[in-house]
Amino acid sequence: MTLPRGTAVRRDAGLYGYERALARHGLSPVAGADEAGRGACAGPLVVAAVVLPEGRRGQVPGLADSKLLTAAARERVHAEVVARALAWSVVVVPAAEVDATGLHRANLQAMRRALWTLAVEPAYVLTDGFPVPGGPAPGLAVWKGDRVAACVAAASVVAKVTRDRMMRDLHERWPEYDFAGHKGYSTPVHQEALRRYGPCPEHRFSYVNVASAVRGGAAPAAGDDGSSAATAGTTYGPGPLRADHRESA
Structure with missing residues (x-):
């Protein structure tokens, strides 16, 4: 999808250029959506959607x-x-659900859910990199959207902080993997832990390096109850201006 006819965003418009251009055409508020953990081989995929207000209040320091x-x-x-x-x-998508659904499909489903559960209905949606059909409003996929559109950058921060907090919690449960350090990405430290201990239930078994650790003979490490620590399809988010809300991650 493209921007509405006659809408132009100058390259030097700054981080809020897309929102201002859309507002001039009566398309406000604008929601941004982005994810964290797409490239990780362990831990959840986390998607966030954010609607910033117009004007000075929406300019986040x-x-x-x-x-x-x-x-x-x-x-x-x-x-x-x-x-x-x-x-x-x-929206939090556990590793097991990523395996069962497929990464891109799980990502699209989570983005739609995050956008539809916003307490304020957006007039337009901006997403980072790829289109998300079936959302609550017309939308545009913006290349490197988290660097050029404020609402997408805000969503990227909310998703990343939420996921990092969750990975620190997972580190307390499985300290041998150093989830607090690498956040589930395939660093040399993480690869060595996979080789030594095999995967735990928070790993994505559809990923090549995790599957290789299983084939190598290392048995999956079980949690206290043998289940995933993440909650499938968990959705967080406040109503309008609920500044006191905190995620339970």
Whole structure:
């Protein structure tokens, strides 16, 4: 899908250029959606959707693509986003569901759920990189959207902070994998832990490196109850201006 006829966003328009251009055509509010954990081989996929208000309140101090921020900066920006947003939501897709559904399909389903569960109905949707059909409003996939559209950058921060908190919790349960350090991505430390201990229930068994660890003879490590620590399809998000809400991750 393309922007409405006559809508133009200048390259130097800044992080809020898309929202301002759409608002001039009566398309406000605008929701942004993004995910965290797409490339990880362990832990959940986390998708967030955010609707920022127009004007000064919607200009979040320090907002940027979550990958460009330090962990401390992400926490500060996350607090500002959830305090200022008209609405936001988070959907958590456990590793087992990613395996069963397929990564891209699980991602699309989670993005649709995050957008549909926003307490404020958007007039337009911006997503990072690929289109999300079946959303609550017309939308556009923006290349590197988390770097050029404020609402997408805000969603990227909410998704990343939520997932990092969850991975730190998983580290307490399975410290041998150092989930708090690499957040489930395939670093050398993580690969060595897979080789030594085999995968745990929070690994994505459809991923080549995890499947190889199983074939190598390492038995999956079970949790206390033998089940996943994440909750399938969990959705978080407040109503309008619920600044006091905190995720349960």
